[in-house]
Amino acid sequence: MDNQIDDGTVMSSGGSVLPQDGFLFIGELAKLTGTDPKTIRFYERVELISPPRHGRFRTYLASDVRRLKNILTLRRLGVPIAQIREILDMLTPEEDVLASEKAIRHLKQHLDLLKNRQDELKLQIEKTNSALESLVA
Numbered sequence: 001m002d003n004q005i006d007d008g009t010v011m012s013s014g015g016s017v018l019p020q021d022g023f024l025f026i027g028e029l030a031k032l033t034g035t036d037p038k039t040i041r042f043y044e045r046v047e048l049i050s051p052p053r054h055g056r057f058r059t060y061l062a063s064d065v066r067r068l069k070n071i072l073t074l075r076r077l078g079v080p081i082a083q084i085r086e087i088l089d090m091l092t093p094e095e096d097v098l099a100s101e102k103a104i105r106h107l108k109q110h111l112d113l114l115k116n117r118q119d120e121l122k123l124q125i126e127k128t129n130s131a132l133e134s135l136v137a
Contacts (some may be wrong), residue, residue: 023059033068043071046081048088063093070097079110 030037043049044058049067060068067088074084074097083106089104097103110120 023061024065026058026060029060029065029068031071032065035072036066040068042080043068048081048085064098066093073097077107077110078114083110 020066024032026037026040029035030040040049044051048071049064051060051064053059070088070091071084079087087097087100087103087106091097091100
């Protein structure tokens, strides 16, 4: 159920703040999420979000706001686009990625991958350090 706020916005049941007409334009969404509009368009091109259009304007619903927030969370964690798509396909439009057991399983796998990369990088650093020390000596 939606609740109207004094400034003409509507708080949707998913916790997103939308104007009274129920949607946002790309600039409003960018401001709400602290994201550049170019980034939002990129996520559209790679088909992670697909807002409805009204003429030449994209209009973003509460479900698009939640989906974008989930995408941004996953990107901050370093999750690749292909894996983000897999995770989002498992979620309902109202679901937060960090509250989903299925998504958490994927994130645990991602963490394991990051730890393996960290170990590989540490080994490469040690080898490079040794090589440089032997060249300088």
